[in-house]
Amino acid sequence: MNTETNGQSLIKLEGVTKVFLTDEVETHALSGIHLDILKGEYVSIAGPSGCGKSTLLSILGLLDTPTDGQYVLNSRPVQGLSLAERARIRNREIGFIFQSFNLIGDLTVYENVDLPLTYRGMPAAERKQRVNEALEKVGMAHRAKHLPSQLSGGQQQRVAVARALAGYPSVLLADEPTGNLDSKNGDAVMELLENLHKTGSTIVMVTHDHRFARHAVRSVHLFDGRVVEESATTKEAEMSL
Amino acid sequence: MSNLRLAFRTLSKSPGFAIVAMLTLGLGIALSTSAFSLANIFLLRTVPYPNSDRIVRLFRTTPQTRNAPMAPANALDVRTASTSYASLAFFYQDAASLAEPGQPAQQVFGLTASPAIFSVLGVQPFLGRSFTPKEEQPGKSKVIILAHRTWMRRFGGDPSVVNQQLRLDGDTYTIVGVLPASFDAPLVWGKVEFVRPLTIEKHFLTLRNNAWFNTVARLKEGVGPGQAQGELNTIASRLAKDFPQDIGADGLRITDLASASMDDTTRIILWLMVALSGMVLLIACANLASLQLARAFGRSREYALRSALGAGRGNLMAPLLVESLVLALGGGALGILLAAWSNELIGRNVNIGSEPGFAIPIDGHVLVFALLVALISGLAFGLAPAWLASRTPASESLKEGSRGSTAGPSSQRLKAALIIGEIAAALVLVGVATSFGVAVKKFLHRDVGWNTEGLFTGNIALPWNRYTDDARCRDFHRTLLDRLSALPGVDHAALADSLPVYAYNIRRNLVAAGQAPVPRGQEPLAQTAAVSPDYFATLQIPLEQGRFFAASLKPEGPAEVVVNAALARRMWPGENPIGKRLRFVDNNQWLEVVGVVGEARMAVNLSEPDTHLQAYRPLVQEPKHYLAIVLRTSLSPESLAPAVRQIVAALDADMPVAQPASLRTWIEVNLANLNLVAANLATFAFMGLLISALGLYGVISQLTMQRTRDIGVRMALGAQYGDIIGLILHEGATLLAIGLVVGVPAYFAANFVLHRAMPEMALPGWWLLGVNLVALSAVAFTACWLPARRAARTDPVVALRAE
Numbered sequence A: 001m002n003t004e005t006n007g008q009s010l011i012k013l014e015g016v017t018k019v020f021l022t023d024e025v026e027t028h029a030l031s032g033i034h035l036d037i038l039k040g041e042y043v044s045i046a047g048p049s050g051c052g053k054s055t056l057l058s059i060l061g062l063l064d065t066p067t068d069g070q071y072v073l074n075s076r077p078v079q080g081l082s083l084a085e086r087a088r089i090r091n092r093e094i095g096f097i098f099q100s101f102n103l104i105g106d107l108t109v110y111e112n113v114d115l116p117l118t119y120r121g122m123p124a125a126e127r128k129q130r131v132n133e134a135l136e137k138v139g140m141a142h143r144a145k146h147l148p149s150q151l152s153g154g155q156q157q158r159v160a161v162a163r164a165l166a167g168y169p170s171v172l173l174a175d176e177p178t179g180n181l182d183s184k185n186g187d188a189v190m191e192l193l194e195n196l197h198k199t200g201s202t203i204v205m206v207t208h209d210h211r212f213a214r215h216a217v218r219s220v221h222l223f224d225g226r227v228v229e230e231s232a233t234t235k236e237a238e239m240s241l
Numbered sequence B: 001m002s003n004l005r006l007a008f009r010t011l012s013k014s015p016g017f018a019i020v021a022m023l024t025l026g027l028g029i030a031l032s033t034s035a036f037s038l039a040n041i042f043l044l045r046t047v048p049y050p051n052s053d054r055i056v057r058l059f060r061t062t063p064q065t066r067n068a069p070m071a072p073a074n075a076l077d078v079r080t081a082s083t084s085y086a087s088l089a090f091f092y093q094d095a096a097s098l099a100e101p102g103q104p105a106q107q108v109f110g111l112t113a114s115p116a117i118f119s120v121l122g123v124q125p126f127l128g129r130s131f132t133p134k135e136e137q138p139g140k141s142k143v144i145i146l147a148h149r150t151w152m153r154r155f156g157g158d159p160s161v162v163n164q165q166l167r168l169d170g171d172t173y174t175i176v177g178v179l180p181a182s183f184d185a186p187l188v189w190g191k192v193e194f195v196r197p198l199t200i201e202k203h204f205l206t207l208r209n210n211a212w213f214n215t216v217a218r219l220k221e222g223v224g225p226g227q228a229q230g231e232l233n234t235i236a237s238r239l240a241k242d243f244p245q246d247i248g249a250d251g252l253r254i255t256d257l258a259s260a261s262m263d264d265t266t267r268i269i270l271w272l273m274v275a276l277s278g279m280v281l282l283i284a285c286a287n288l289a290s291l292q293l294a295r296a297f298g299r300s301r302e303y304a305l306r307s308a309l310g311a312g313r314g315n316l317m318a319p320l321l322v323e324s325l326v327l328a329l330g331g332g333a334l335g336i337l338l339a340a341w342s343n344e345l346i347g348r349n350v351n352i353g354s355e356p357g358f359a360i361p362i363d364g365h366v367l368v369f370a371l372l373v374a375l376i377s378g379l380a381f382g383l384a385p386a387w388l389a390s391r392t393p394a395s396e397s398l399k400e401g402s403r404g405s406t407a408g409p410s411s412q413r414l415k416a417a418l419i420i421g422e423i424a425a426a427l428v429l430v431g432v433a434t435s436f437g438v439a440v441k442k443f444l445h446r447d448v449g450w451n452t453e454g455l456f457t458g459n460i461a462l463p464w465n466r467y468t469d470d471a472r473c474r475d476f477h478r479t480l481l482d483r484l485s486a487l488p489g490v491d492h493a494a495l496a497d498s499l500p501v502y503a504y505n506i507r508r509n510l511v512a513a514g515q516a517p518v519p520r521g522q523e524p525l526a527q528t529a530a531v532s533p534d535y536f537a538t539l540q541i542p543l544e545q546g547r548f549f550a551a552s553l554k555p556e557g558p559a560e561v562v563v564n565a566a567l568a569r570r571m572w573p574g575e576n577p578i579g580k581r582l583r584f585v586d587n588n589q590w591l592e593v594v595g596v597v598g599e600a601r602m603a604v605n606l607s608e609p610d611t612h613l614q615a616y617r618p619l620v621q622e623p624k625h626y627l628a629i630v631l632r633t634s635l636s637p638e639s640l641a642p643a644v645r646q647i648v649a650a651l652d653a654d655m656p657v658a659q660p661a662s663l664r665t666w667i668e669v670n671l672a673n674l675n676l677v678a679a680n681l682a683t684f685a686f687m688g689l690l691i692s693a694l695g696l697y698g699v700i701s702q703l704t705m706q707r708t709r710d711i712g713v714r715m716a717l718g719a720q721y722g723d724i725i726g727l728i729l730h731e732g733a734t735l736l737a738i739g740l741v742v743g744v745p746a747y748f749a750a751n752f753v754l755h756r757a758m759p760e761m762a763l764p765g766w767w768l769l770g771v772n773l774v775a776l777s778a779v780a781f782t783a784c785w786l787p788a789r790r791a792a793r794t795d796p797v798v799a800l801r802a803e
């Protein structure tokens, strides 16, 4: 199934470090991360609490900048870009899925999915088509007019996935997407991600849960801000057979 | 009590909030209290006499006016025929020259009144005695009672003044009493320095066509104004039947002394000020309600816990309410201090009877008002937040990390409604202040039809006892005019019985020769003045047709009149008025129109005159005792004062020149109150605008703070700086737009009231609304811009953070 993983590098981190300075205390959240992610890969990032998973993800998602090191996204170095340019890249290249769904409470399901597309200045007709397509994909088209508060957690997360998908991003970044869900809903979301992976999406997912980590093709283990282990998961092994 | 302790403890934990709240409230309460103390002194406590609600004025009404004095014989008939009054007195305000040995003559202002005046008012002299009824008879009335301040100022408060003599208008009067300070009521009488008896001369008993008797009376116990009015109607119709020629369509009317003593313009403006200052306070309250709401919801978990522990709604609301009341009372105390200070400031600049300075006390009424206002504001801004906070369901707030519990939709709606109200109120405040300001400016510089610059004026009074006949008056006028004209630097000199500053004092009905008769009383009304020949040239009232009065005009020569264009058009439309004849209904003599002049508009009167028709009679043919001197000069007008004084003193050593000044100064003194009102309104507008801008800022800040996460998410999804700014500004703009839509009708309503109050003032039109809307929007946008900018700088990483 690795046809999509055509060996083309999508994300390349070289010696990325992140140091937080609070009240004279330096926290080394990341220390010299090297990471290559190819197009079409499904990577899980695991590790104990506080090891720097979210920090890594926020750097990958251009929500934050590394203190040091190189980040090349789609063969383009992204440090030193203006805030506006970073926002533009987030909008086009990256889809976010958050642990706490982060749907905007005042907007309907439809409007939530539509939101990143409006920032892109996409014509209304095309937006409509994309939103509907994304909602179909996650099986939430019938709830398009609902407000997030009227949905269950699992449904909210599916909408969040739709929102991440609608813009055809180069990579989906998910930070503990099942963290706020019970196991049944969690499974459903994981299945959804897996299906997306099968249709060619690149996914980087942070998770504690070994059960879910197994869904991914490749697993990166962090400890204290460093990559301590990289492995192909059993599943990956199974699949590549 | 424990709630009170709790309130102090909570407030001391957020001193910033407590200080801001008390300052805002204090300012709001100060403005309201100060405005109310003006209304209190000018409208509610105008009449400082015992049982003042029983003191009434009786007026003659005509088709054109409702406040005319009565002719002596009619007034005396009313006194005899009526049974509704415990006592009834006639009076007129009067100037006299007071000359004391070794001192220059000085014009003093007093009251000439029936002896009954003191029982009408319920004030008796505290030294000496009051007048006896006998002293109303001719030859018995050379007695005088001093006002308290005259006694203090001129006689050093010496109790032995009673029975001393005093020279007034060159006559010797005996001081029979001294009035207590409680007699003073400058808003009713002006600043009175003495009272002397009004003599009922023999010929008064039949004098029905010349009206100058003002009437004041005290209603009998148990008689209401309605009953008294009924009796007056009967008397009026009997008079009309008995003397149809003199009475015509005139009626009689009763009104309380307080409302008779205040003109509508002042009344409306004062209440408008109270209302507008109240609006500032409302804006302040709305802001505090918003702040309290935020604080209440910040503590919603505490509330849920209390309610889980069994607290009832009352128990939940009490602490917040007590806290609000504590703030309100603190604000109230501050407000009273500020109001006392601002009253002092206003009092120093206010003009009563053209004299600056008037005490505006903070009395019991005002204190009660301030206290009530403080309590009501406390409830106003405390109740709704407490209610909403107490509604948070226990289960809801105990949920760990449940989002949205910090800002329920009802509190969100309430905040939006509050800010919309604030914006609407701010528009009204700014609208009234700017309309008023622009109108005052225009009014000050409007074309009055004559030239108010470069004029000297002063007033003289020829005492009746020495200028007993017309010939003496004429001689005095002629000599005086000759000498004044000869003064170096004087281009024109004139005398007139009144000037077009506030009003031409005498209004008379007139008929034209050869026209169909008009029912008595319905004849056109004209403002009239008796003037010397050079009057028009002096004031630069333009001649439109014919000629002015000739200097050579003889008293017994052809009776002439100069009319204004409005009168000519009204009486002889489309015809040449020159040579036409008219007659005042109170006089049988026909007058020939020799000239037509432009209208002289009243320089300081904000009210629409009851007639625009004006007629001038030559002073030689209608000699007067009270006169204004007017000089047109190329010099500084004030500099003429000593020379004028000398000329008058040389003619009559006992005759002072009162209020010698440049006419322009005189006008400005009279308009000072207008500027004071303008300054007050501007303060209201500024405060209102500032407080509501702060409110808008607060609400938008809170809104963005509550949404930091949403904003972070939007940024993670690729929202640009401008998208976020736009989002927040859009919220602000929506509130602003609704606020303005609500405010515009109120703006027009307020402008309508202003126009009603001051018809002579031209209110600016649509352009000012446009300017106000733009200015208000600019302020509102600035208030939203700051939180918007902060929001747009949100770190998108917050989106990743779990709660």
Ligand SMILES: Nc1ncnc2c1ncn2[C@@H]1O[C@H](COP(=O)(O)OP(=O)(O)OP(=O)(O)O)[C@@H](O)[C@H]1O
Pocket: A020, A021, A022, A027, A028, A029, A048, A049, A050, A051, A052, A053, A054, A055, A056
């Ligand atoms: N804004 C910040 N300021 C200071 N320190 C930070 C900041 N964000 C993260 N850190 C620190 O960086 C380290 C890594 O944090 P990170 O959130 O990436 O951990 P994590 O692996 O995502 O943990 P978890 O599994 O609990 O979500 C932690 O020690 C954290 O305290």
Ligand SMILES: [Mg+2]
Pocket: A053, A054, A055
């Ligand atoms: Mg994390």
